[in-house]
Amino acid sequence: MKSVLKDAVTAPSPGDGMRAAELRAAFDRAFAEPVRVDQDDTRVAVLALRAGADACVVRLSEVRGLQARPTITPLPTPVSDLLGLAWVRGALVPVYSLAALQGQPVPREMPAWMILVEGEDPVGLGFEELLAYVKLDRSEIAVPPVTKDGVAGAPDVSPAARVGDALRPLIDVPTLVAGLRRRAFAARAQKQE
Numbered sequence: 001m002k003s004v005l006k007d008a009v010t011a012p013s014p015g016d017g018m019r020a021a022e023l024r025a026a027f028d029r030a031f032a033e034p035v036r037v038d039q040d041d042t043r044v045a046v047l048a049l050r051a052g053a054d055a056c057v058v059r060l061s062e063v064r065g066l067q068a069r070p071t072i073t074p075l076p077t078p079v080s081d082l083l084g085l086a087w088v089r090g091a092l093v094p095v096y097s098l099a100a101l102q103g104q105p106v107p108r109e110m111p112a113w114m115i116l117v118e119g120e121d122p123v124g125l126g127f128e129e130l131l132a133y134v135k136l137d138r139s140e141i142a143v144p145p146v147t148k149d150g151v152a153g154a155p156d157v158s159p160a161a162r163v164g165d166a167l168r169p170l171i172d173v174p175t176l177v178a179g180l181r182r183r184a185f186a187a188r189a190q191k192q193e
Contacts, residue, residue, distance in 0.1 A: 026133040027066060043135045046170075047115070048163050050129040052099025052107055055168050057161045058115065060133070062173035065116035070095065070124065072110050079187075080106055086124055088116060095124035101176060102169075117177050125173070134163055141170060 027047075045060035067088070072095050074084040081100035085092045095114060100106045111126030140162040159170035 023130060023133060042138050044138060044141060045133070045135050046161060046163070048131040048134055048168065049098075049113070049127050050131060051102060051127040052097075052104035054099070054102065054104065055131060055166065056102070056171050057134075057163060057168050058171045058173055062117065063115045064118040064122075065089075066130070067114045067116065067124075068130075069112060070110075070114040070126065072114075072124075072126065079183075083110065083126055086114065088122065088124065091122060093122045093124045095126050096180065098125045098127045098171070101125070101180075102171075115173075117173055119177065121181075123177050123180060125176075132163070136161055136163070143170075 046057040047060055047063065047066070048055065048057050050056075065088070067086075070086045070088075072084040072086050075082065081096050083095045083097050083106075086095050087093075093116065095111075097106050097111065107128065109128075112128055113130050114124045114126045117123045117125065141159070142161075143159045159172060160167050161170045162168075
């Protein structure tokens, strides 16, 4: 009796595998489609995800890869949002907690997912749950207005996207990663002094 009960509790439901397969297929299709350069395209592909306790979205165009259950080796570091290093595509990549970068406490568990952001040096952003792949109309995305000098006119207004009935923060991945690189550069410069 105990083994039957244990199997019933730990066995995933049939819907879990189908949901993961649907998300994986939709994500793969997005990368298989030719890149559109049509300026009139009104759709924006986003990944809806949960980082810590908060649901948010990232533009798919700002993501270079998605990895489930990444193997992250923790590092002794004073940088609280740095989770450790992961081996990705033949390189060691620093992985940061997306939740911590958004001002939440660092989750106790290693993230279940990681998005890869490539650039000069690739960076991984770990998060807890992939919620959906969605194509939104541009009208469903609200970005703060920018003044003539390129500065956001409303600093207390954050970009957001409407996914279904929910308004979710839109993470500006390039700006987030640029901030990480500035912090790393400043830390190196301070260390050399």
